[in-house]
Amino acid sequence: MIELALISVLVMIGAALAVVFVRGLMAAVAAAAVVSLALSVLFAVLRAPDVALAEAAVGAGLSGVLLALTLRRVGLWPGSPSGDGDRE
Amino acid sequence: MTDAMLLAEALGDVLYTGAIGLILLGLYAMVVPRHLVRIVLGLLLVQSGVNLFLVAVGYRPEAAAPILLGGQAIGPVVDPLPQALVLTAIVIGVGVLALALALVVRVKDVHGTLDSREVAERMAAETGDSRLMPETAPGRGAAVPAREMLEDRS
């Protein structure tokens, strides 16, 4: 169990580093979703299934979708018509 | 000190480190980068870190999840209260996130930029002279005279 926690924390911190420092915002958003997933694993480890479920559904799923939609809307999604890519 | 306690301590260290790491990285992302989306992501990280800490506070080694399958209490359970709190906090978080993103979309719309400093400057320029501007003017804020008025007036 501790191994799982350790791996999840490592993944989480790594993803969080990516959220902060990676250049593209799309990648950052994806990394944020990874943070949420790792977090939900941690919640499961902590015997909080409700929270894990919520984090996975809301944190990783919904928030990620919202962020992605926003990026698309403000033209930071690589494929968006008038977008200048996701560079800041 | 038993193995179980050592193990719990190690788990605690790992989790606390994770929570602190998320909080610090989130704070960094809110303070240093200037892109508003990045700042929003930083906020997300801080919230996640706090949530993790809150759940970790309620953890108890060798206790079951607070769901009484079969309708019976079997042994100790981990503290359900922080879990309920975190559940609430997560939903609050997503609400705030959605509003933040809506504002991001709109700020991009009206200011033409998502750079925090530029937005601040444009706002200062706009509110320097008059209050209500026609809203359908993306990228407005180039009103130089208004900016001058904000400068030193003896």
Next chain:
Amino acid sequence: MKGYGRAVAATIFLIGLGTLLAALFAALPFGQAPMQVGQATAVVALPETGATNIVSAILLAYRGLDTLGEVTILFVAATAAGMVLSGAGRGEAQGAPAGFILRVASGLLFPFLLALGAFIVVHGHLTPGGGFQGGAILAAAFFIPLLANPASPLNHTVAMVIEGVSGAAFIAIGAAALFGGEAFLTPLFGTGTPGELFSAGSLPLLYLAVGLKVGSELAGLMARVAGEGGRA
């Protein structure tokens, strides 16, 4: 370079803050928190409310006002987001229907997600999950078809009616107790047989209201951010 100055200053403060936080957290020995209220609740939750999921019992019974507040926050956020975006231009990537696979998949997914969400919501008082998690899935169920075919707008009126009525229902269920001279949100209908679907008194009803409200609000939020908010 000015930017670096800030980064360096922030890093210094953050390192200091991290040390302090570590020291602070260390003062709360892991796994040994007093948590007296939590444990007390865990003991009495089942007999008092009839819900086997203690977290749900806390959310709906002991801390029902929190939950009301929480759905309210979503509602506030949705309203505010609607207001903020109501004058905005349409999203940039509108109009182009998604590919065949997504369309078909969304068609298949819709009933599945709907059923899953509903299941999670109504079993919230028994098993992990509940109004929020289920509501999120319901929201996805309604939102994915929208992604697949942007031309078919989310029916805002329906969403709004669900949103308003379910919120009002939550308050109405809570306020019903007031007329009996009890406090707001006092569970009704007794506890039933723990573990059964129809148990835990009015809690499943509350969770249903929460699930519907959360689902409609989240769907509305996503639709608005996606650029569908112009008409609401």
Next chain:
Amino acid sequence: MSLLDLLLLLSLLTTLYLYAFGNHRNAGHLGMVVYAVATGLVIAMAGPLADGTGAVGSTFAPVMLGHVLSWSMDGLGWFFALLTTGAAFFASWYMSGEWNAEQPNKRIQHGTLALNVFCMLLLLSSGDLLSLFIGWEFVSWAAFLMMTQLGSHAARAAFRYMLYALAGAMAVFAAILIVKAQIGSFAFADLRAAVPALSDGLKWLLFGLFGLGFGVKMAIVPFHLWQAPAYSFTPGASSAFLNAVSARMGLFAILLVLGKLIGFATLSDLALPLIPMDAKTLLMWVAAITMVVPTFIALMQTDARMLLTWHGIGQGGYMLLGVLVATPLGTAAGLMHVLNYASYQMALVLAVFAVIHRTGTADLDELGGLIKRMPFTYLALLMGIIGLAGLPPMNGFVSKWMIYKSLLDTQQPLLLIAAFVGTLGTILSVYKLIHNIFLGQLRAEHQKVGEAPGSMLAPMLILAGIGFATGFFPGLALGVVDVAQAALGVELLPHGLGGVYLATGSLNMIWVVGIMIGAIGFGAFVFYVIGNRRYGVHQFDNYAGGHFLSADIRYHFSHEFYPGLARLIGPWYRGSVVNMENGLMIGLKTAGDLWHGAFRIAYTPFYLLVALAIGLWWAGLDGGF
């Protein structure tokens, strides 16, 4: 209902009435009647006050937040109240006739005058420290309202005054709150009883705060910068009233709090470390500097009003010095100087405003030769400057002589020299005043100027006459002073109608004036009758260097009147105090800009981060987590 109630109610109703209906042409007359009645009421109060311990209380005593506010007038307040209502009477008289007819904002002028009178009476009858502070604020703001009447310049000057006054008021506020915290009461008697038990540090603190607060109103150096412009840019009668009375409120408060409650004796026991000086001597030196510096600044003024108001600051120094001597003679001198100053300064200011009324200017470079055009104004001004300069036969001489004498008696030669230097400066500058306005060549544009109307002449002449009468018979004024002196607990000064009678030397003005008039009459007799100088020279009938001068050639020497002195004083003129004030303003602005900028920074969470880090560090300081 006591007499005090009646007095306060009367002035309050007058204020309300005049604010509403002050535009009526009879407002000035109404004011005269009211102030005459008020003066009568004040005089009627004298009876119970004469023995020094009595007081006329008010039945109005509201309880505010558990503090009973009380008002009661003792001899000290009575003395200043008499001054106030009297000055208001003359001011109102001045405004009753032609002046009244030509002013655009009569309602405000009459209303603010009445308001000031009311507020001052309230202050003068305050019965505890809290009502004293409330009265103090009222007086400050009422004066502010009076000063802003003319807008622009006046408003700026008034604004400056307000900042000074408010800073002073805050010092007073702090002081009374400290008193309250220490002795648990706002009552005068409690403070008086508790003073001996207070620590030296606390006494210094109270001395400093009260001295600062009340000193600002008195315009003692270095808090004097506001006064001259603020008083000068106020219209006519209001200006005269402010000059005569307003700054005296500071003296009243100093006498009441530092003199009566804390006690000048207590102050002289407060020794400064390192240098041989105590708190009282320190204040006396401040008074001495206030006598000298503003007087020489007055010398440099080119605006008649500014010249007079700068003198007003210096004259305040004499009064403060006199009362600080604290002997029967010194106290009487200081208090008498208050009355004397009020009479001649009012006459002077009213005369100058009469000149402005006729010529439209008070610029000393733009006037001259008005003696034939406005002879009665000239007479009033002449009598006034004689009083201001402290020369016989006017009353200014009596009080100044008493001040010199008290300094001599208490062996303070340095202060005596300062007083003489101040008087010298006064004499020099008042000559400039009368010369530049009335003597010399009449300007072409003033050929048609006529004498001021009777409604304006009468008050100033009567005031000048009072100045002469109390110079001739100082006993008239000393009798009034006795009441205040008794209330202060100072031994009464032995005096008669003609002057003071002391073991160390007496002054009998009846003899002085008598001899003077006799000598002057003899001189005139010699000059006019024996010397046969019976015709006057026409004002334009002049020549210089063998040339006859016509009226369009300016030969009237008025610009840069004292060039040598100007070179001497010039560097001091905009000196350290002005720089200090500027520096303070610049510092304030810079600090404001810094904070303002800090709020405009783009990365606001940064503050949160910093505060959090520092706060947590601080929280962990004692004992760690």
Next chain:
Amino acid sequence: MIGTAHQIVLPVVLPLLAAFLLPLVGRLHVWPARLLGQIVGVLHLAVVAYLWTLVGGGETIVSALGGFAPPLGIVLYADRLSVLFLLVLSVGILLFWPRREHGGTRADTLTLLLLGGGSGLVLSGDLFNIFVFYEIVAVASYGLAASGGNAAGFGAALRYLLLSALGSALALLGIALVYGAAGTLNLADLSVLAPERLSGPMGLAAFLLLVLGFGVKAELFPVNTWVPEVYTAAPTRVTAILAGVVSKLSMVVILRLLVLIFADPGAQTLLLVLGLAGVIAGELAAFRAPDLNRTFAFSSIAQLGLVAVAFSIPDDLGIAAGIAVAVHHAVVKPGLFVIAGHWTGPIERLGGAARVSRPAAIAFVLLSLSIIGIPPFPGFWVKLLLLGEAFAAVDPVYALAGAVILAATVVEAAYLFRAAALMWEPPEGDNRPPAAFPLARLAPTLVLTLLILLAMGAVSPLGEALEAMAAEVGDAAIYVGNVLPGRI
């Protein structure tokens, strides 16, 4: 005597219920929805007035929601303090009900939610529940801040949101610390347990986090950077509500926390330092503010700093002074913001304002005098109460704070009267005088000015009521005894 009137929940759920249904009504037509909103506002006021009749004599109402005895369930707690601020909230929101903006009925919905959330904030007796209601208020205020539909409004709202949400996250961390250390969230329960479990650095750290979190809305230094931006960019009425009412609600929460849980010198010092820094920063920045809106924004930061200083004085009268400052500010500042909202633009352009609209200029002067603290206006008595306490406090640090406040008063007078004096001047150069003030727009200001003038005549009764209220609030034992009878 404890009444267990469960109606206490009505001020919370009534507006929420109406808010949920308002969009449906608004779907039909706008005006019935707006009418519904305002009717509920009036109803709220009526309920609050009724509650006042219940608690006005010193009684308290405790309602354990769901019938679950505290500390397991959430309790709502109404004493005079709570109901007083409910009253302020209710009246403030009714006076400044938002105008009809382009967002249809959404502003009305948000206002109702603000009303309900704010009511919950002052009534709640549970730490996390307070957090939830705080978030409702916060999110509603983000939305309202952007409701002007102007570009600056969106930017300001976003930056406000980011700061405030970060603060909330930190407050949640503080709550986590409190729960981790004490194991309960009920304020009364915490009050009993705090001396044992939350004393020392841990409690101080938790308090710091909570104050920095809740302090965002209370405009506490240094988390008040959003204030000038939002108050300038938001619609006037929203500004009036945020500055006048919402900030006070957060201060009430901080007061409850301070009195019940963190009643130790460290926490008091912290609040004193933050409050004093706010006073200094606010007054100095206001001194250099370019327009009236920013002037008042900064001045309100300073006033909230005064409240914090007052609350930090370890004495019941300090609490009374703090409440007095808060209520006084809640009455005065919205009125001033209405004026600032109409006369925008640089202060220098105010020339001629008094000629254009004398009532507005006079109201400005009267309210300014009161806020500076000139007798006989209520502001003076408020300052007397505050400073009297500061100078009487045992710790000489408070006397120093009092001196700073006195000095700040002079600065305050300087900038307020610079503006006031300008109003009576003719316009500078060929500037036009500011726009005339329609009486309808000025009405709230006039109402509030009248209120101030009326309060002048009732200083003593008000002061006594305040002191009684403060004595009740300041005694944690009363609170604990009411919520958890038998624990003390």
